[in-house]
Amino acid sequence: KKILCVIGTRPEAIKMAPVILALQNQSWAKVRVLATAQHRQMLDQVNNFFGIEPDIDLDIMRQNQALTTLTARLMLDLDDVLEAEKPDAVLVQGDTTTVMTVALACFYHRIPIGHVEAGLRTWDMQNPFPEEANRVIAGKLARWHFAPTEKARQNLLKEGVPDREIVVTGNTVIDALLMTAAKKLNIGVDVDPDKRLVLITSHRRENFGEPFCNICRALRTLSENNPTVQFLYPVHPNPNVKDVAYEFLSELPNFILCAPLDYAPFIAAMKQAYIIITDSGGVQEEAPALGKPVLVLRDETERPEAVDQGVVKLIGPHYKKIVEEVQRLLDDETAYRAMARGVSPYGDGQAAERIVKTLREYFV
Ligand code: UDP
Structure with missing residues (x-):
């Protein structure tokens, strides 16, 4: 057949x-x-x-x-x-x-x-x-x-x-993840293994325009307020994303902007990350399986299972909420542990x- x-x-x-x-x-x-x-x-x-x-x-x-x-x-x-x-x-x-x-x-x-x-x-x-x-x-x-x-x-x-x-x-994203995560992986971007890493992906069409500007403003504030934390954002090539991200986030000493990572290096970056901020569907599914807390830059999700289990949290594309929730996970060990449990509902x-x-x- x-x-x-x-x-x-x-x-x-x-x-x-x-x-x-x-x-x-x-x-x-x-x-x-x-x-x-x-x-x-x-x-x-x-x-x-x-x-x-x-x-x-x-x-x-x-x-x-x-x-x-x-x-x-x-x-x-x-x-x-x-x-x-x-x-x-x-x-x-x-x-x-x-x-x-x-x-x-x-x-x-x-x-x-x-x-x-x-x-x-x-x-x-x-x-x-x-x-x-x-x-x-x-x-x-x-x-x-x-x-x-x-x-x-x-x-x-x-x-x-x-x-x-x-x-x-x-x-099937978990099939792919398990096939890949078992291999020896390299991010290929110069991140300091001794510093906590916040990994970001954001390129959803629904966030284009003002919501995406708010996201970038919040990331800028977080980067300025946390000089000992590293931020890594592989930026999607769409000009609605790329132009704005580079306008707000280039020239910050602890913020790395780069081209989209290839799949295996991206899995390596997720494994290395302390917190993941994303509006991606796939990342919401992968990160909990790797035990990484995920903050989602949307107000709703078609993937509620991990939210119900408390390992993914919806924070929307809202400046104040993003700054507060990321800062809380960086500062509050108990809140962090509660979200980093390695639950995989997908x-x-x-x-x-x-x-x-x-x-x-x-x-x-
Ligand atoms: N991904 C990747 N490189 C990156 C960012 C993401 O390979 O720089 C992978 C990630 O592991 C996930 C998928 O791309 O499996 C998610 O794709 P995307 O966010 O474009 O789409 P969505 O999941 O929202 O449909």
Whole structure:
């Protein structure tokens, strides 16, 4: 059976890699990898790391491309790909425009879709934009829903998805993390191993503009107030992020701004970090498994499990709250210990195996 695995952005490449690798070991499956390359360099470095080479590469990324244009161009290309490939099933991961568009194209071509990381919901279509709508649409069209948690399964049931179409697998991000964290890793950036490290990632579209300025102002204050702490922020290349971050945060002696780290060095940075501040979904899943407290620069999350367990805290893109909460974790050992417990509600590293098993039982 021909299984086409689709990847568009860095997190999709990371979270699909364990599935692709597991399928490649199956005698009944012929795996094909389609990269839409909604993101270019960041996708390529992840594929290189996992030894995955896309069979088809649509190279769809253009500077400042509107989401509508991206969708339309992708849709046209997908017609040709699906006609030529005629896959028996297509796997997509997550909530990007790639996922939504591929799901719709496969639906029109009557090809069954497996949705990896299914059932995450904020129940607010505008938030996060456009991810919530992307995953809801993909979820409506999918044949297999690979839910990372029981909570995600409940969300799908609430939307009327039949129970028999849902499999709780854990999140493949933990499979990838465990495969990687076991290796000897190097951050590759000059950080002092004897100083506490605050690691930051922030590039969510919903925070662009004033919220992102507030985040940068708060980081600046924290860096000025804590000269013995190091701050490391690998900055996303999007100009909405990069220009503002460099305006506010360059020239601080204890603040390192750098290009996005490759995946393995980023895992090394997470392992080294004392606190992680992020608006990323994947980092919210990875960091608790490494025992690192996470402060999330959003007011809500579709990943509430770690928040409920007290190892992730929502602090929004609010200046005062960010300064207070980070300072508290730096100063209050008890509060810190309570959040650094090594709780991992998102998986046990076997998610890809469960996905493959489901497909094997269907096809073989
Ligand atoms: N990541 C990385 N380099 C970085 C920052 C993050 O490789 O400089 C990885 C991280 O380990 C996680 C993923 O990228 O697995 C998260 O991607 P992103 O924040 O872009 O997307 P989201 O998780 O919000 O979908």
